[in-house]
Amino acid sequence: MALIEADKISKKYTLGDVEVNALRDVSLTIDKGEFVSIMGASGSGKSTFMNILGCLDKPTSGRYLLEGIDISGLDRDELAEIRNVKIGFVFQGFNLLPRTQAIENVELPMFYKGVATQERAERAMDALSMVGLETRAKHYPNQLSGGQQQRVAIARALVNEAPIILADEPTGNLDTKTSVEIMDLFQRLNVENGITIILVTHESDIAEWSRRTIRFMDGQLMLDEERKATHG
Amino acid sequence: MVNVPWTARLALRALKANKMRTLLTMLGIIIGVAAVIAMLAVGTGATQQLTEQISSMGSNLLIVLPGSTTSGGIRMGAGTQPTLTAGDAQAILEEAPAVDAVAPVLSGTAQVVYGHQNWSTGIVGTTSSMLTVRDWPLAQGRGFSGADVKNATKVCLMGQTVVDNLFGDEDPIGKNIKIQNLPFTVVGVLSVKGQSAMGQDQDDTIMVPLTTAQRKLFGTAFPGMIRIMLVKAKDTSELDNAQTQITDILRQRHHIGQQQDDDFTVRNLTQIMQAAEQSTKIMTLLLGAIASVSLLVGGIGIMNIMLVSITERTREIGIRMAIGAKTWDIRFQFLMEAFIMSMIGGIGGIAMGMSGSAVLSKIAGWPVIVSPFSILLAFGFSGAVGIFFGFYPAYKASLLNPIDALRYE
Numbered sequence: 001m002a003l004i005e006a007d008k009i010s011k012k013y014t015l016g017d018v019e020v021n022a023l024r025d026v027s028l029t030i031d032k033g034e035f036v037s038i039m040g041a042s043g044s045g046k047s048t049f050m051n052i053l054g055c056l057d058k059p060t061s062g063r064y065l066l067e068g069i070d071i072s073g074l075d076r077d078e079l080a081e082i083r084n085v086k087i088g089f090v091f092q093g094f095n096l097l098p099r100t101q102a103i104e105n106v107e108l109p110m111f112y113k114g115v116a117t118q119e120r121a122e123r124a125m126d127a128l129s130m131v132g133l134e135t136r137a138k139h140y141p142n143q144l145s146g147g148q149q150q151r152v153a154i155a156r157a158l159v160n161e162a163p164i165i166l167a168d169e170p171t172g173n174l175d176t177k178t179s180v181e182i183m184d185l186f187q188r189l190n191v192e193n194g195i196t197i198i199l200v201t202h203e204s205d206i207a208e209w210s211r212r213t214i215r216f217m218d219g220q221l222m223l224d225e226e227r228k229a230t231h232g
Numbered sequence: 233m234v235n236v237p238w239t240a241r242l243a244l245r246a247l248k249a250n251k252m253r254t255l256l257t258m259l260g261i262i263i264g265v266a267a268v269i270a271m272l273a274v275g276t277g278a279t280q281q282l283t284e285q286i287s288s289m290g291s292n293l294l295i296v297l298p299g300s301t302t303s304g305g306i307r308m309g310a311g312t313q314p315t316l317t318a319g320d321a322q323a324i325l326e327e328a329p330a331v332d333a334v335a336p337v338l339s340g341t342a343q344v345v346y347g348h349q350n351w352s353t354g355i356v357g358t359t360s361s362m363l364t365v366r367d368w369p370l371a372q373g374r375g376f377s378g379a380d381v382k383n384a385t386k387v388c389l390m391g392q393t394v395v396d397n398l399f400g401d402e403d404p405i406g407k408n409i410k411i412q413n414l415p416f417t418v419v420g421v422l423s424v425k426g427q428s429a430m431g432q433d434q435d436d437t438i439m440v441p442l443t444t445a446q447r448k449l450f451g452t453a454f455p456g457m458i459r460i461m462l463v464k465a466k467d468t469s470e471l472d473n474a475q476t477q478i479t480d481i482l483r484q485r486h487h488i489g490q491q492q493d494d495d496f497t498v499r500n501l502t503q504i505m506q507a508a509e510q511s512t513k514i515m516t517l518l519l520g521a522i523a524s525v526s527l528l529v530g531g532i533g534i535m536n537i538m539l540v541s542i543t544e545r546t547r548e549i550g551i552r553m554a555i556g557a558k559t560w561d562i563r564f565q566f567l568m569e570a571f572i573m574s575m576i577g578g579i580g581g582i583a584m585g586m587s588g589s590a591v592l593s594k595i596a597g598w599p600v601i602v603s604p605f606s607i608l609l610a611f612g613f614s615g616a617v618g619i620f621f622g623f624y625p626a627y628k629a630s631l632l633n634p635i636d637a638l639r640y641e
C-alpha cells in the first residue's frame with residue numbers, strides 16, 4: 001500500500017464567471033520514505049496540490065488516499081487529527097506564532113494531541129536539539145534569524161513523529177547557505193528517521209537534494225523522474 | 233481533550249498583547265456589574281430598612297381608629313366623635329378569639345421638664361399590653377402594674393430619645409419629672425426602636441398609664457375615651473379573622489344597624505407594610521434589570537472586540553488548524569478570552585460596585601446593603617455574558633477554512 005495515492009485529482013476555483021483549473025486529473029503515488037520535490041512554473045498548481053496532500057483542502061473531484069484512507073469521507077476534526085499526527089507542515093513564511101517562544105511553538109502540536117506536560121517539554125527540547133536550536137528554546141520568533149525560524153518550524157513538524165513532512169518552498173525566503181543547511185536537515189530526517197519528505201521548490205539546486213522530481217504545468221502532472229541522490 | 237490551564241494562559245497572553253483594548257472592553261463589563269451591584273445594594277438596603285421598620289412596629293398588628301372611611305376613601309369625621317373606649321378594648325380582648333393583646337391609646341403632646349432641661353414630646357396613655365403588642369421590651373426598670381392603671385398613678389416609661397435629652401448620662405429610673413406640671417416618676421426605660429416607616433423617631437415618646445392620661449393629662453368630656461387601639465392577632469394567618477371579629481364586636485357594642493356604616497376603621501398595618509415591602513422588592517428587581525442592560529451593552533462590546541480580534545488573528549487560527557487544532561480547540565480558545573475578560577471585568581465591577589455603594593451610603597445616607605446574592609449574581613451574570621457574547625466569534629473562528637485562514641493577509 002502506497003503512503004500517498006492521488007487518483008485523478010482535480011481542483012477547480014470559480015471566481016465569478018472565470019473558472020480556474022488549478023489541478024487537472026493528477027494521479028500519482030508516493031511510498032513511505034521517499035524524498036520528492038515538486039517543481040513547476042508559478043501558478044502551475046504546486047501549492048494547491050500540497051494543500052490537498054496536507055488535508056488542508058479537498059479536491060473538487062478525484063480520490064486522495066492517505067495510508068489507504070479516503071480523505072474525502074472525513075470531517076473537519078478527523079482531518080485536523082490527521083494534520084496533527086500524520087503530517088508536518090513547513091511553510092515558506094515559517095508561520096510561527098508571534099509572541100510565542102520557540103519551544104512553545106514546538107509544543108503546540110502536542111497540546112492539540114493531548115500529550116502530558118512532562119513529556120511535552122522533553123519532546124519539544126529533543127526536537128529543538130535535532131534541528132540544532134536547543135540554546136534558542138526561549139527565544140521569540142522575532143529574535144531568531146530566518147533560517148533559525150525555519151528550523152523551529154521543522155522541529156514543530158517533527159515533534160508529533162509525523163511520517164510525512166510537506167514543505168512548500170521552505171527555502172524560498174532563505175539565502176543559499178541557509179538553504180543548504182535546511183536541505184541537509186531534510187535529508188537527514190529522510191535518511192536517518194525514514195520520514196517521507198515532499199517539498200515544493202523553484203530552484204533545481206534544491207530539487208537535486210531529492211531522489212524524485214515531479215513537474216507541474218498548468219495544473220497537470222508533466223514529468224515524474226527518479227534520480228540518484230546527488231547529495232549526502 | 234481541551235487543556236484548560238494552557239488555554240487560559242494562552243488567552244491571558246493574547247489579552248495582554250492588547251492591554252488598552254482589553255481594558256476598554258472590560259470597562260463595559262465593569263460598569264455594568266458595578267451598576268447591578270450598586271442598584272441591588274440600594275434596593276436591598278431599602279427593603280431591609282422597611283423590614284426592620286415592620287418588625288419594630290410589632291408583628292401581626294391591627295390598628296382600630298374612630299370614624300369611618302367611605303369606599304371613596306374620604307374620612308367621614310374620623311376622630312371627631314369619641315367612638316372608641318377602654319371598654320371596647322376590653323371587650324375585644326375578651327371576646328375575639330383571634331386576638332392576642334389589645335393596647336388602647338390616648339395620646340397627646342406635652343412639655344416635659346426635669347431640672348433645667350425641658351423637652352416637648354408625645355405622651356402615650358396606654359396599658360402594659362402596649363409592650364406586647366409592639367414587641368417593645370424594656371431596657372431597664374419595670375412596666376405598668378395593674379395597680380398603676382387602676383389607680384391612675386403618676387408613673388411613666390421613657391423612650392431613649394427623651395432620656396438623652398432630659399437626663400444625658402444620668403440614670404433616669406426613680407427620678408421625678410414634670411409632665412404638664414404634674415410630677416411623674418420614671419419607672420422604666422424603653423429599648424431603642426429607631427425610626428418608624430414614616431420616618432418618625434419612635435424613641436421620642438413617654439408612656440403613662442391609660443387612666444392617668446384620661447383623668448389627669450388629656451381629660452375630656454367622655455370618660456373612658458381612647459383615641460386608637462393597637463391590636464395584636466394571635467398569628468399572621470389570624471389577621472383577617474381578628475379584623476372580622478373586631479368589626480362584629482364593635483358594631484354590636486356601638487349599636488350600628490344593618491344599613492349603617494361603621495363608625496370606626498380597622499386597618500391591617502402588617503398587610504400595608506408588607507405590601508410596601510413587596511413593592512420595594514419589585515423596585516429592587518427593576519433597578520437591577522435596568523442596570524443589567526448596561527451589562528448587556530458591555531457584552532456586546534466583548535463580542536465586537538472578539539470579532540475584530542479574530543479577523544486580525546485569522547492567520548494564527550490558520551496555523552493552529554494546520555498543526556491540528558480541532559473545532560473545539562479554536563472555539564474554546566476564543567471563548568476563554570471572552571470569558572476571562574468578562575470575569576476580570578466582573579471582579580473589577582464588584583469592587584467598583586461595592587465602593588460605589590459605600591460612597592452612596594456615606595454621601596446620600598442611603599441604607600445600602602451589598603448582599604452576597606447580588607455579588608454571586610453579578611459574577612455569574614458577567615461569566616454568562618462572556619460566554620454568550622464570546623460564543624459567536626469563537627464559533628465563527630472555528631469554522632474558518634484552514635487554507636483560507638493560512639493565506640489571509
Ligand SMILES: Nc1ncnc2c1ncn2[C@@H]1O[C@H](COP(=O)(O)OP(=O)(O)OP(=O)(O)O)[C@@H](O)[C@H]1O
Nearest residue numbers: 013015020022040041042043044045046047048049
Ligand atoms: N483560493 C483560490 N481562489 C482562486 N484561485 C486560486 C486559489 N488558489 C489558487 N488559485 C489559482 O490556482 C492556480 C494554482 O495556484 P497555486 O497556488 O497552486 O500555484 P503554485 O504552483 O503554488 O504557484 P507559486 O509557484 O507561485 O506558488 C493559480 O492560477 C491560482 O491563481
Ligand SMILES: [Mg+2]
Nearest residue numbers: 046047048168
Ligand atoms: Mg505556491
